Amino acid sequence: MEQLQKKVQELLNNKEVDIVIGYTAISETETKPIFVKKPEDASKLVFNAYCYNNLATYLTRKDIKAFNKIGIVAKGCDIRAIINLITENQFKREKVLIIGMSCEGVTDPRNTDKKSIKCDVCKVHNPHIADIVMGEKVAETIAMKEKIHHADLEEFNKKTREEKWQFWKEQFSKCIRCYACRQACPMCYCNRCIVDLNTPQWIDTRSNPKGAFSWNLVRAYHLSGRCIDCGECERVCPVNIPLMLLNRTLQEEVQRSFDFEAGYDLEASPPLTVFEKDDEENFIR
Amino acid sequence: MADLYLTHEKAVQMLKDIAQKGIEAFGPVQKDGSHLIEKITESSPIDFNYFITNNSIKEALFPRYEKILSYKINQEGVEVEDVAVDKSIVIMGGHPCDAASIPLMEKLFGWDFKDKFFLQRRENTTIITLACEEADKDCFCTSLGYSPRGEIGSDILLERVSDQGWKLKLLTDKGKEFAKTYESYFQSSLDIDKQYPKLSDQDVPVQFDPKVVKKWIDTHFEDPLWEEIASNCWSCAACTYVCPTCHCFDITDDATMWSGIRTKNWDACTLPYFTLHASQHNPREQHFQRYRQRINHKYSIYVNLFNAISCTGCGRCSRACGAKVNILEAIKMIASAAGGK
Amino acid sequence: MSDNVYMPYLMKITDIRDETPDTRTYRLEFTNSEDADKFSFKAGQFGLYSAFGGGESTFCVASSPTRKGYIECTFRVMGRVTTQLRDMNVGDIVGFRGPYGNFFPIEEKFYGKNITFIAGGIGLAPVRCVIWNILDLRDKFKEVNIVYGARTFQDLVYKDEIKEWEDRKDVNLVKTLDPGGDKAEYGCSGWNGKMGFVPTVLKESGIKGDDGVAVVCGPPIMIKLTLPVLKELGFAEENTFTTLENKMKCGIGKCGRCNVGSFYVCKHGPVLSAAELAQLPDEY
Numbered sequence: 001m002e003q004l005q006k007k008v009q010e011l012l013n014n015k016e017v018d019i020v021i022g023y024t025a026i027s028e029t030e031t032k033p034i035f036v037k038k039p040e041d042a043s044k045l046v047f048n049a050y051c052y053n054n055l056a057t058y059l060t061r062k063d064i065k066a067f068n069k070i071g072i073v074a075k076g077c078d079i080r081a082i083i084n085l086i087t088e089n090q091f092k093r094e095k096v097l098i099i100g101m102s103c104e105g106v107t108d109p110r111n112t113d114k115k116s117i118k119c120d121v122c123k124v125h126n127p128h129i130a131d132i133v134m135g136e137k138v139a140e141t142i143a144m145k146e147k148i149h150h151a152d153l154e155e156f157n158k159k160t161r162e163e164k165w166q167f168w169k170e171q172f173s174k175c176i177r178c179y180a181c182r183q184a185c186p187m188c189y190c191n192r193c194i195v196d197l198n199t200p201q202w203i204d205t206r207s208n209p210k211g212a213f214s215w216n217l218v219r220a221y222h223l224s225g226r227c228i229d230c231g232e233c234e235r236v237c238p239v240n241i242p243l244m245l246l247n248r249t250l251q252e253e254v255q256r257s258f259d260f261e262a263g264y265d266l267e268a269s270p271p272l273t274v275f276e277k278d279d280e281e282n283f284i285r
Numbered sequence: 286m287a288d289l290y291l292t293h294e295k296a297v298q299m300l301k302d303i304a305q306k307g308i309e310a311f312g313p314v315q316k317d318g319s320h321l322i323e324k325i326t327e328s329s330p331i332d333f334n335y336f337i338t339n340n341s342i343k344e345a346l347f348p349r350y351e352k353i354l355s356y357k358i359n360q361e362g363v364e365v366e367d368v369a370v371d372k373s374i375v376i377m378g379g380h381p382c383d384a385a386s387i388p389l390m391e392k393l394f395g396w397d398f399k400d401k402f403f404l405q406r407r408e409n410t411t412i413i414t415l416a417c418e419e420a421d422k423d424c425f426c427t428s429l430g431y432s433p434r435g436e437i438g439s440d441i442l443l444e445r446v447s448d449q450g451w452k453l454k455l456l457t458d459k460g461k462e463f464a465k466t467y468e469s470y471f472q473s474s475l476d477i478d479k480q481y482p483k484l485s486d487q488d489v490p491v492q493f494d495p496k497v498v499k500k501w502i503d504t505h506f507e508d509p510l511w512e513e514i515a516s517n518c519w520s521c522a523a524c525t526y527v528c529p530t531c532h533c534f535d536i537t538d539d540a541t542m543w544s545g546i547r548t549k550n551w552d553a554c555t556l557p558y559f560t561l562h563a564s565q566h567n568p569r570e571q572h573f574q575r576y577r578q579r580i581n582h583k584y585s586i587y588v589n590l591f592n593a594i595s596c597t598g599c600g601r602c603s604r605a606c607g608a609k610v611n612i613l614e615a616i617k618m619i620a621s622a623a624g625g626k
Numbered sequence: 627m628s629d630n631v632y633m634p635y636l637m638k639i640t641d642i643r644d645e646t647p648d649t650r651t652y653r654l655e656f657t658n659s660e661d662a663d664k665f666s667f668k669a670g671q672f673g674l675y676s677a678f679g680g681g682e683s684t685f686c687v688a689s690s691p692t693r694k695g696y697i698e699c700t701f702r703v704m705g706r707v708t709t710q711l712r713d714m715n716v717g718d719i720v721g722f723r724g725p726y727g728n729f730f731p732i733e734e735k736f737y738g739k740n741i742t743f744i745a746g747g748i749g750l751a752p753v754r755c756v757i758w759n760i761l762d763l764r765d766k767f768k769e770v771n772i773v774y775g776a777r778t779f780q781d782l783v784y785k786d787e788i789k790e791w792e793d794r795k796d797v798n799l800v801k802t803l804d805p806g807g808d809k810a811e812y813g814c815s816g817w818n819g820k821m822g823f824v825p826t827v828l829k830e831s832g833i834k835g836d837d838g839v840a841v842v843c844g845p846p847i848m849i850k851l852t853l854p855v856l857k858e859l860g861f862a863e864e865n866t867f868t869t870l871e872n873k874m875k876c877g878i879g880k881c882g883r884c885n886v887g888s889f890y891v892c893k894h895g896p897v898l899s900a901a902e903l904a905q906l907p908d909e910y
Binding site for chain 1: 570608
């Protein structure tokens with residue numbers, strides 16, 4: 001932590017970055033995002049198992065984009081988000097200074113005695129792409145060697161089709177259409193979201209069954225091949241809808257069909273965002 | 286009237302029975318690790334072991350979406366049909382900070398043009414409130430003149446006497462009538478646990494003076510402190526929708542060629558396109574301008590219009606915020622900038 | 627009328643006029659004569675017009691309250707509701723909720739004064755109701771000046787009425803187009819008005835503000851540049867009026883959309899004086 005604070009102070013003093021996005025403590029078991037512009041404020045930075053936020057979501061906010069060079073404290077999952085944003089041309093690699101943090105995992109936000117299930121399948125406890133790496137190297141885990149399925153999806157897939165339908169009807173009846181999922185997600189950066197268009201009104205804006213299904217499923221589809229499994233959408237949902245079941249299902253589907261996972265390779269683009277003439281899928285010809 | 290007590294078990298049965306009668310019953314259910322106020326059905330997992338529900342009771346009186354008229358279009362023209370607002374409602378499970386929001390919202394919905402959808406519903410509603418036995422760092426009802434044992438807006442206050450149930454405090458005629466109608470669910474005694482009541486006003490210390498806060502807001506519209514307060518805000522509507530007093534809405538049509546409905550749906554001033562003009566000019570383009578509007582409206586504008594702060598200090602907005610914007614911290618920053626507490 | 631404040635009157639379109647390629651004026655009459663008899667409004671008020679199926683949109687009432695039996699609205703095709711409205715024909719039904727908002731204080735402040743109207747583009751619509759209101763009661767006022775301009779000839783609205791005002795001996799009309807706005811491609815076959823931006827033309831018009839009241843409406847940039855000119859010419863801020871066109875939804879002070887500072891445009895406006903405008907936060 002001290003190492004991080006010193007480094008950020010140095011970066012700001014030398015004007016190597018204009019601003020650093022990081023975490024600061026609210027209490028021993030809670031952190032929140034912080035935007036550090038003055039070198040003396042670097043002492044407010046922390047890094048621990050309660051750093052849930054995916055700070056990459058701020059990289060596409062207008063006021064932040066206006067800065068020339070942005071430093072960002074990032075866990076492996078957050079770095080995946082940054083990489084994906086770069087492959088989608090949201091900003092150039094040189095614009096961000098990635099302070100990669102070796103991370104053993106964060107706790108489950110709803111039950112801080114346990115680790116978050118996303119951390120069990122994580123391959124990037126040690127930052128895969130970064131300008132600076134901090135923290136002690138994390139020992140190799142099984143997930144770094146083999147494909148492991150998410151625990152929540154494994155459990156969910158045991159349901160029958162009818163049970164799944166009833167499950168989602170129940171879950172979406174809670175949806176209040178607050179769009180916290182959309183705003184927390186680093187991949188949701190459209191200037192004008194499809195739900196904010198009204199000519200025509202593609203998606204019902206009401207908090208009714210039609211609206212809730214349309215919204216959540218469209219968002220999941222728009223994320224397919226792009227979701228980097230940070231789980232923020234599920235964390236911030238005020239009514240606890242298990243959104244990651246949708247996103248993880250599509251992650252696995254894209255993996256199966258296109259052998260692709262977002263956010264690992266600066267040279268690769270999500271398959272559903274690009275088209276090459278020699279693509280196997282020829283329906284578009 | 287003799288003392289009346291209610292157990293959790295009987296309360297669950299009572300709510301379900303009320304729902305069967307064609308009355309809209311709203312109560313606390315436990316779903317996926319949290320408690321929510323929901324419309325009760327036979328299968329609702331009603332539960333009373335909670336500190337506070339994630340959402341407020343406002344959806345009983347101000348639904349997330351509601352039909353305000355329907356119409357048919359044919360060769361001769363258009364036929365429009367009104368919507369009746371005549372169902373009785375019983376709400377149980379909110380805290381004093383929830384009940385106190387109802388008189389606040391009445392002021393706006395009754396301002397010159399009487400919105401029958403809220404006002405008539407309110408007329409037909411009986412509100413049963415659970416006095417608080419717990420408070421956390423995000424609660425600040427006392428700073429606004431409310432109390433964890435407060436009675437404003439409620440018809441019946443349930444004071445916990447043991448882990449099994451409560452003693453009833455009948456506050457209004459409606460409350461007394463309710464107690465009479467449903468007397469079979471109540472009992473005349475219950476084993477008292479001396480540790481209750483656990484919470485009093487002193488346990489929720491006052492943290493700021495709203496007058497000082499308003500004065501600063503009124504004179505510091507362009508102050509850079511707003512950007513600092515709202516730096517994390519990512520402009521969703523989570524705070525607005527869980528808030529018991531936020532009431533902004535949109536009006537939209539949903540129709541086919543020949544028939545349709547017009548509905549009132551929840552909306553939020555924090556969302557990016559709330560103030561977007563047809564010319565594409567957006568007066569509140571930046572996130573902190575929208576957050577400023579939310580605070581300004583609650584702590585100053587509402588006071589100018591109705592002599593009341595549109596906030597009851599429940600802290601739900603702070604708890605719901607994924608970006609960790611905390612309204613109490615924001616108000617305290619303002620109070621401290623104003624040079625007083 | 628029911629007790630439902632969101633219930634609209636049903637109006638029949640009785641006349642359609644295309645003002646510009648994307649602007650139309652509709653004349654609307656009540657389908658229910660009882661509603662027609664009970665209805666009245668004052669110049670400056672607005673309403674919510676429904677295209678059933680599309681939704682509601684806010685426009686001022688562009689006709690004068692001195693003309694009974696109908697109301698008129700002028701709108702530019704911008705989005706969902708206005709597109710649906712544009713596709714309607716004479717005889718079709720439009721909903722109307724109103725009149726809402728406040729109105730120009732004609733009796734209190736305009737009687738016996740020189741009245742100057744300054745408008746740009748479609749901004750003439752909310753002003754037109756006041757112009758006709760005043761012309762219908764002409765002898766209650768002293769001088770009447772109208773300064774109206776648009777970007778191009780095509781963008782001028784109420785072209786027939788502009789001619790009428792020009793021909794009247796009791797009205798001083800100054801019309802102008804932005805430089806280049808008189809080309810043939812804009813449908814112009816000879817322009818005998820001024821060339822220049824409205825604030826500039828106003829400055830050079832010789833109109834004085836003594837004993838005068840000004841009514842301004844147009845694009846925000848035009849208003850911002852015109853208000854200082856009016857001050858220079860001697861118009862007092864309390865006697866300079868404009869009408870705000872914020873995004874509105876319910877029209878009755880409930881939905882929160884038009885709220886600016888402690889001002890709800892639908893309740894405290896849309897008409898306000900330059901003095902009141904100066905007190906609002908810059909959020910409109």
